[in-house]
Amino acid sequence: MWDGNWASLAGTAESKASARLAETDDIAERNQWKVIRAFQKHKVSDFHFEGSTGYGYNDRGREVLDEVYADVFGAEAAIVRPHLVSGTHTIGAALFGVLRPGDEIVFATGRPYDTLHKVIGFEGDGTGSLADWGVKAKIVPLAAGGAVDWDGVEAAVTEKTRVFALQRSRGYDWRPSFTVAQLGEMAERLKRLKPDAVVFADNCYGEFTEDREPTEVGVDLIAGSLIKNPGGGLAASGGYIAGRRDLVELAAYRVTVPGIGGEVGAMLGTTRAIYQGLFLAPLLVGQAVKGSIFAASVFEELGFETHPRRGDERTDLIQAVRFASAEQLIAFVQAIQKAAAVDSHVVPEPWDMPGYEHPVIMAAGTFIQGGSLELSADAPIREPYIAFMQGGLTYAHVKFAVRQVLEDFHRLGLL
Template identity: 50%
Template sequence: MENYPSFQFGEKLLKLAQRAEERAAGQFRRIEETARWNSQKMLAAFQRARVSESSFVGSTGYGYGDRGRDQLDEVYAYALGAEDALVRYNFVSGTHALTVALFGVLRPGDTVLSATGTPYDTIQGVFGLPGREEPGSLRDFGIVYEQIDLLPDGGIDYEELGRELAKDCRMVYVQRSRGYTLRPSLSVAEIERLAGFVKERAPGCLVMVDNCYGEFVEREEPTSHGADLMAGSLIKNPGGGIAPTGGYIAGRRDLVELCSYRLTTPGTGRELGCTLGHSRELFMGAFHAPTVTGEALKTAVFCSALFDELGYEVTPGPEEARADIIQAVKLREREALIAFCRGVQSASPVDAFVVPEPSPMPGYDSDVIMAAGAFTLGSSIEMSADAPLREPYAVWMQGGLNYAVGQLGVLTAAQEVLKLK
């Protein structure tokens, strides 16, 4: 591995990086094979939907008869292994798409059971968890939230789940990714096992998956392996770094239809909604998504291998199978965590001159530091790193539009950490 004119790294770091790449070679091959598999699936989806130049024409007003909008739904449904999909630029975030899905299918008196412990911070107010009883939450509408904590090893507590399913439960909610925790993310195989367990004991109970960060990491998606419904963000994996905003809901056709009534109005549903000229970006993002997700995964694997070589605890490990694009590194010290994030920021294409500082953030009990120099504000498929400043001072890194630049970001983060030694 060599230095570049604009990026100079120490000899020791370059040698460790070379060893890290050698360790990652097997994983890289598997990731590239998965990207090829998902890319051919995406190409087939475009062809099946008969995408043409006219599909990119924007509509205004009510958006009646927007053929491109409907074709984009068809592309996503096929690529995600779902009966149907609802893909819109006006989903403002993954949390928004999840919220529309939850309100679309749940009714007053229903119980939703989280099988993966406390969900990610931004969705807590939607459920109306204690301390997060926001006006307009599901709790406000008489929908009951229950949860099962994960086992100490991060696995699902099937014994407790069986007891809860014996009660009246309308939905089991599953967060695939780890969020700000160090538990393992859920593979499609594990979600399939969970869905089968639920259907066997409570046939009428729905299984819904928060699929953020997990799309195209594996060859199949939860909706083709037992999940009834899932949702995610287009500024994560499925937008391919091109979609400027948006989200999707995918799953059973009847449930997606109910969600469309919540997105617009009962009775009109998906028939309304103009595209305002955003269709080309969303189609292009979807087309590139499998390859870009692969590049982000390679960046994460390299980060895991390099920091393992440096003596830090990493999860997932360099040789572990992955279910999302997130890489966690336990940096053990506050200053090391800050240095890592500043290194990532300084290797970004946008706002590289900005120095991240820890600061308070609503919903967190400690200061949070975030590094993200992205073309799309908040895009998690572009390389970023963030963490609350608390023990064990772990950082969560994700994204990387291409491995060549992602690797530079990891090396720069490592170099800044090493300066503290």
């Protein structure tokens, strides 16, 4: 399958993917301009980077950061905080903020990402999950080909339906992720079904991969993690929630408590990195997307199935590759780790990770622990054997890692 001539294979892969690579540079440029204009509109200055302590009263840097995020995402309001520990925590805060006992939430894009299952929970589980608080979740599986099953969604709607939840990224599924245009069409159709319901989107892995965000096309509320795209590789922790002002306020009451919301919260020295990370995010997301396109092109040349394919439209960072065996899957993830600048000597092994239903193997040689804008890969050890690669702060790093994979496969007799 591979004769060992890396230069030839890489050149062919880049040539065949050249149109998408160029388009990605154009998207990064437009997003960079959008971020700069938001900084300029709100007169971001160096004094905004000063930290706050205690309650964080009158932290103008924090307040302006929220305003900048709202503008960048085309939203009425936003809350951006280092205290949100993950994407799952941030999504949970948004959902708990909006939902009330007796409400129903309909997951219109199928089974959500594994770590949300415990947030949904089951009645009487005693954990404080949505179900434990009397919120009923209805999950409508996707139709063939990854499309929304509109008949199923319509059947799930009742007078108690308060939230429609959409997941932009594929998660651990072999399906297309949903583009911003598709999310806008979904939002319009869902509001016709239940005009007073909230349309929420998990925006993780999607920020800046297109030149619009879901809140610019009719989605009411979005949430994401700062250690993914918008943190630009510099934010050490945190999450954001953006959308309609009333909904962001409700979410803020869950991030802190009612009556306080987003009015307090010391930033603990994180403000500069969050601002600077947002400034860098369009460029670095573009580098990661280009790396995913290149990886898809290389593996397609070698006869592997990829999703998305090199010529497909991109709406998130994630590149899925299907392998023939668990051995290939594990070797792929281990090679990604070997190619890291941090912890390259560590050999990942499958393990029972909290929040996941199957053993998972993860490569994460990152400067920020769990930083998914940095090059990483993970896979549940189950059939079909699909690895999910994401991130890469530089295009060159992703190319380096793909080459490491091929060298290891060749050495182990897996090609």
